[in-house]
Amino acid sequence: MDVIYRYDPFAPITARQIPDAKAALNSLVEGNDRFRQLVHRMQERTLGGDAGEPIVIPISPMTSGLPLFPGAMPTQAPFAVVLGCSDARVPTEAVFDQSFNDLFVLRIAGNVLGSECLGSLHYALAHLKDSLKLIVVLGHSKCGAVTAAVDTHLSPDAYVNTASTFALRSLVDQIQIAVRGSSQALEKYVGAALPNQTMYRSVLVGITAYVNAAVSAFELQRELKLRSADGPKVVFGIYDFESLRVQSSPDLTPETPRLRPAPRNAEELAQYATEVVEALMSLGDDELEAGYTLTMRA
Template structure:
């Protein structure tokens, strides 16, 4: 797929419609939906849609699986180009697991993806805020929540592991998905991993910012499940 990234122009006037300091202190609150799309944007010449962006991600993963990576946008000139500003086309909420690096498994390059990573790919307040910024201000068209096979955080939540420090806060966030999937047939860990992906999608959709972008057909939120053995990402629904 030949693509050109969307050009985003966030004017001072547009941002002021959100209220002073909106970006730095919370990017909108309930009741501002009428101003939600006030940020001025300019579409790329091929007018990328969420569906086209999703296909670009899946095509890139297919190249990765088949060992046909193009390694796009990884040159010195690209580095210099994006030093002036970023225009990513998709956002990824992924697990911090070192085996699932987003730019590699989707065969993308510098400035292409806006990535948030956290153990268990959970949508914390801070992650949601980051993704709101990525979609509303930077113009990403898709948010993909990427969980993966044999996720250690999900497995620990299933086992009710006793953990030190603040690791337990991650497991607490995953436990509802473990509970909701416990009666499903099949592999318990895989079921819980996929249930956790879907739960995080619902959490993201509860964001006023993101839900308004979805209604305006400027954003799509989807789930992906990464197979550690093959490298393939399958959509989860």
């Protein structure tokens, strides 16, 4: 199986147009689908499948934000800001199949908002406003930061060790609101008949990954006062290691938005947590075990 990057200086150049938030969102979702297809083809090949036709990826300095001549410097013009987790398994540009100069990326463990993070966003909004159309919060499944926050919730004794420094504490504390919102929604759903503790922990980590991304998107929208119609829209989702999809719910039906708008208030946030719980708990026990006990290794 061959994957070929091909540059032809005489080929016609068509610069991609991202005129609005909808086009930006479509570009990210389509890019994630290309990434998934590439990985699936490699997996099929690993299992003895046919090599198939080569995948040819046209590349051009003009459309990839690369210098056209030695010494030339492209103008920075990303179409989206992405706030993602530092996890090495979730490289932002690769997951969305985007190129140089497409994304203004902020990565911090647990994709939480800090003052430096907000400062970077303010910079992007002030200096890159002509090209920016969308702001994305991207969490991911099996997140170590989320798992640590869940563990300090379930075992308060663990808090002293896990959050022993100011820096670690501020990280874990920031995720607590998502953990507690997820926990409330889950307990409302399962009532007194809680599953065993290992399953409960795994499911809670799974739910919190979604809710934590929603919390960051909600906070981001509120902090930046982006409610005006002409500002970049804020959306969120998570990258799921099982499906390779960027998705906003464990419910994988085609109608489910891959990235959804940030909640506008606390009620919408709570409603979203309930939706995630219902979608996750509607999966069979086998899927839950397969998908979420792996969080133990996060």
